[in-house]
Amino acid sequence: MQQPALNERYEHNVLRQLLAEIWILFRIQFCIIRDQWAFIFILASIIPFSILMFLHFFTINPTEEMIVRIITGNMLFALVIMGINVMAQEISFQKHQGHFTFYASLPIEKVNFILANMFRGLIVSLPSFTIMAIAGQAVYGISFSFSIWLIPLITLTILSVVAVGVFLGFWSPNIQLTNLVVQALMMIISFMTPVLVDFSQLPLVLQWFSYIVPTTYAAEGLRELLMSGMSTNVLQNMGMLLIFTIVSYTLILKKIHWRGDS
Numbered sequence: 467m468q469q470p471a472l473n474e475r476y477e478h479n480v481l482r483q484l485l486a487e488i489w490i491l492f493r494i495q496f497c498i499i500r501d502q503w504a505f506i507f508i509l510a511s512i513i514p515f516s517i518l519m520f521l522h523f524f525t526i527n528p529t530e531e532m533i534v535r536i537i538t539g540n541m542l543f544a545l546v547i548m549g550i551n552v553m554a555q556e557i558s559f560q561k562h563q564g565h566f567t568f569y570a571s572l573p574i575e576k577v578n579f580i581l582a583n584m585f586r587g588l589i590v591s592l593p594s595f596t597i598m599a600i601a602g603q604a605v606y607g608i609s610f611s612f613s614i615w616l617i618p619l620i621t622l623t624i625l626s627v628v629a630v631g632v633f634l635g636f637w638s639p640n641i642q643l644t645n646l647v648v649q650a651l652m653m654i655i656s657f658m659t660p661v662l663v664d665f666s667q668l669p670l671v672l673q674w675f676s677y678i679v680p681t682t683y684a685a686e687g688l689r690e691l692l693m694s695g696m697s698t699n700v701l702q703n704m705g706m707l708l709i710f711t712i713v714s715y716t717l718i719l720k721k722i723h724w725r726g727d728s
Contacts, residue, residue, distance in 0.1 A: 484575070484578060487574045487575060487578040488578045488581055488582060488585075491574065491578055491579055491581075491582035492582045492585050492586070494582070495582050495583060495585065495586035496586070496589070498586070499586065499589065499590055507593055507594065507597070509547070509548075509552070511544060511594050511597050511598065511601075513543070513544075513547065514540040514541070514543045514544040514547070514594070514598050515540070515598070515601060517540055517543065518536065518537070518540045518598070518601065518602060518605060519605065521536050522536075522605050522606065528606075530608070530693070531689075531693065533606045533608060534689050534692055534693055535662065535664075535685075535689060536602070536606075536662065537598070537599065537602030537603070537606065538685055538688045538689050538692065539656075539661045539662035539685065540598050540602060540662075541595050541598040541599050541602070541688070542623075542627075542656070542661050542681050542684055542685055542688075543598075543656045543661065543662075544591075544594035544595055544597070544598045545591050545594065545595050545623065545624060545627050545681075546627060546652050546655055546656055546681065547594070547652065548587070548590050548591040548594055549587055549591045549624060549627035549628040549630070549631050550627060550628075550630050550631035550634065550648055550651060550652060550655070551631065551648045551649065551652045552590065552631070553583070553586075553587045553590075553628055553631035553632055553635060554630075554631040554632070554634035554635040554638070554644055554647075554648045555635070555641075555644060555645060555648060556635065557583060557631075557632060557634075557635025557636060557638070558634075558635045558638035558641050558644040558645075559641060560635075561635065561636065561638055562638070562640065562641050576719065577719065580632065580715065580718050580719060583632050583635075584625060584628055584629065584632055584715075587624070587625075587628030587631060587632060588621075588624050588625065588628060591624050591627070591628060592620075592624060595620070595624065610692045611692065611695070612692075613691060613695060613696060615691060615696050615700065616691060618704060619684075619687055619688065619691060619700070619703075619704055619707075622684075622704055622707035622708055622711060623680070623684040623687075623688070623707060625707075625711045626680035626684070626707045626708075626710040626711045626714065627680055627681065627684070629710065629711050629714030629715060629718065630680065630710075630714060631648070632714070632718055633714050633717055633718045634647065634648060634651075636718055654675075655679050655681050656681075658672050658675070659672065659675065659676040659679055659681060659682050659685075660676055660682050660685055660686065661681050661682075661685045665682075680706070680707055680710040683703040683706040683707055683710075684703070684707060686699070686703050687699075687700050687703030687704060687707070690703075
């Protein structure tokens, strides 16, 4: 009778320790961004908002489908800026400046360190994503029919995109190469995949490339959910985003090293 009770107590203590580690690491990450929130909002919003206004002035009598594509595309562009570009560069900087040595000295699990960074990416990405949704509706004078399904879809969208940025940061061989890769990837993902343009308008090679980036499924899921409501296709896109998140998380766990030169 005592053995099950001891096992249960041990599992309870392990769970409490894991939650405590995640909470402490999350607070560390939150303190990093606490004094930079204004800069984060401006950086994440100014470029997508400029593109949104340019397309608003440039397009004449756009259809409802085109308007939704423009708004959701710029929402995802803001997300790519923060989730991939900023997160990858920040983690790469910490890695090569030896910040990981501090975390290596703590009795923490690498899994919790990864989760804390992904939560940080979620926090810095969600405001810009939301700002572009509000601004887009105001600029084009339309209103989206929001659904409860937007919550899991947006969560999976942000986590899948942030996971790419976190992985690139941990993979980083040096800061300079990381900066070049994420800047190029940001432009390719935003303008050469079905984020702002229709899938059929892309060359065949870019159509194949689109299948391996999460924003393709996020854009399709968002557009259909906002225009037509919940459907099997939206669920399939959510499933693909979940797969991207799990695969990226697994790769991150295998790639993370406490030493910057590993």
